[in-house]
Amino acid sequence: MKITRRKLITGAVGLSAVGAAAVAVKDQLPSVDEAQRMAKAHDALMKLPDLKLYGDEKIAMLLYPGFTALDMVGPNYFLASMMGAKVHLVSATLEPIKTDLGYALVPDTTFADCPEHVDLLFVPGGATGTLAAARHAPTLDFVRSRAATAKYISSVCTGSLILGAAGLLKGKRATSHWLVRNELAGFGAIPVDERVVVDGNLYTGAGVSAGLDLGLTLLGQLRGAAYAEAMQLQAEYAPKPPYDAGTPDKSRPELLEALRVMYDNFVQQTRSIASTSAV
């Protein structure tokens, strides 16, 4: 389902894996008019100075029991659109992985089979499952090993706790879900209240939905602003939330307190993990 250089040569101008599907379904060659329009569009793209249309990035996105699907699926939408890139959904085994909302995604690569050197390592968040992953030696070993040579290291939401437990946040500016953002200090990080925090090759996103902003940021970094803008248009990512309560300072006090109480144990456990994995 991915566009390849070869498919482009056969007449398709495309930017994404989704687009490839639209091309693959054609049961006839394009007309002369169509082919000319395609060629013209392709030429126009190739003139954009801030576009890298082709590449061969290797991307490893970690899955573990209880991860939050949206944390991964958001950035995946943008990263998997990169023509020539290969995205691996990596887990200990190839068994379906249950997310925190009960349904399962199927990984396609084991820790053992994941390429040794990846361009981008990504870690999603979650609740209990994330704490378990942050205490799971094989998971931490995998994260540490790929992070050692990855061009970029990234996380969304509480995924940064796993990076922290792997010792990857020391001295780094980073963020997490607002509930535990300040707990990153326990891992030696400098907590920053921003939607996407970049420190060198470390890209951390805030809670859950920040994955879309993180994914688009990484796409722009890897393939240039034009590619990211095209995928923003394909995703019709012009968000318009029907409420304005997405951060603690915008929340009604009763709702903020309810979430704090509900996750109090989660925060306590985060502290406990930080204290045992600290320098």
Add this chain to the structure above:
Amino acid sequence: MKITRRKLITGAVGLSAVGAAAVAVKDQLPSVDEAQRMAKAHDALMKLPDLKLYGDEKIAMLLYPGFTALDMVGPNYFLASMMGAKVHLVSATLEPIKTDLGYALVPDTTFADCPEHVDLLFVPGGATGTLAAARHAPTLDFVRSRAATAKYISSVCTGSLILGAAGLLKGKRATSHWLVRNELAGFGAIPVDERVVVDGNLYTGAGVSAGLDLGLTLLGQLRGAAYAEAMQLQAEYAPKPPYDAGTPDKSRPELLEALRVMYDNFVQQTRSIASTSAV
């Protein structure tokens, strides 16, 4: 992983399935102070006039080969948070379903086993796979049968083409991905250029990422504004895209034209489906 009334009675104040996990992991009863704080938070919630904390909604979210994961995972995040609700991921069989980006999700309910009456029916979009689903009689039969008695019917992105092919858009205001929004007229709908379009019990969302706005809108409708705001806070849904190119009018002309060319065949096929399924 869902909070139940019983768990609440044991001392947990919670709003979401994710929260339930934080509670379930406790290996000891809360302290007196904790329990008092929980009870106080719960009482404060119960006084909110625009909150319906408990319910028993049945929700059917359709999966089909080639659907776009983000279209479903976005609204699912909000809908699956509803305490007492049951979300079914429904497909023809229980085999894992490949999304348009190549990885697979596992459905949990077959067409045959899905409850006959659901409160909410949801249909995600995609590319080639969506066109195939819009031509697939068992899929259309399922959609039509559940739509007949559903309290709400909803879609994201090109999912509205499936609703159209099932004859559910006649005379209705609706939206879709911007590429095919105007093609909805071919199904007898009135295309509307809005992020989320509500016409009676029909809730349609624009392209891909609009699923978050649609999900939050539906959550507010089903459980009140306070519940939706709490989940917006949990999702930290305060979007901040790093680019501003999410709609055709904001796009660079070269990128808009490239996407139009790439999806030209998709648009043609949409017209063909509309013409054969028209009144």
